[in-house]
Amino acid sequence: MTVKLLLLDHENRVLLIRAADPRTGRQWWYPVGGGVEPGESLQQAAQREAYEEAGLAQLPMGTLVWTRDHTYRYDGRTVDVHEDWLHHTVQHFDPAPANLSDYETKSVLGFRWWDAEQLSQTNDTVFPPGLGDLLSALLRDGPPPVPVDITEPARS
Template identity: 40%
Template sequence: MARTSVRLLLVDDKDRLLLFVSHDDSDGHPYWYPIGGGIEPGESLAETAAREAREETGLSEFQLGPEVWRRRATASWGGVTYDCREHYFFVRVAAFDVDTSGFTENERETVKGHHWWTLDEMSATDDRLVPRDLRLLMGDLLVSGPPDELIFLTT
């Protein structure tokens, strides 16, 4: 099943990236990923970004930055395999306390926590980060800023 989604790279004023954690259905290992979710019928990418930020973090006012990456990957959850087509947007925000009270029932069941990650923490963890090269990609983004051309990720 095809699923188009928006992912937000929420980076605070300390250059920390907000990630959620879930556990892999196949092996139980934790994996961390940027906030976001599927596009609802009739929504634009920007509308999805605003809705997902509000629902997942309580953040309602922010400036949507540029789309920096696109990723296509296969993922399975809830017994369904998805052909994921993800749009990643870079968003600078002031540090804030995350409010997950807007989670859907599925998110309440599957998201096990969140953390504002530094690049050093990303380098030191044994947990899986999604996308796979997230630490290197974020390092480039924080040093050089958004790329001139969209980057297409394979994993």
């Protein structure tokens, strides 16, 4: 299981990481987050990941808004994950990773704060697909009473 963080600043911009697959060179944007370690709660994993990947030492409590099951290829491997997405409102900050894993060190290229419109209009690859529209709906409607499953339909 993994936790994904929608780190939104007070201008409703979300922090995304730019990365490249070390084997293929393919690049994409994705949110801060990673695996939940044994014995960790989602909030504890979110706090750890926010610090390790972005250098954010103080993370306010998050709200579970989405879930997603996803299969992807990275560095020649196929990875199946279940993601729980937490929304956090944070002060704007300049990301500075504090403790990247070996594979993150090889793949992370940088960071950017995006607003929903920019995400909807970009030609860059962004995960999850449709993040701009998902973020717009979250900002418009507020957190859902139960997490929304944003798993993409299987391609045939």
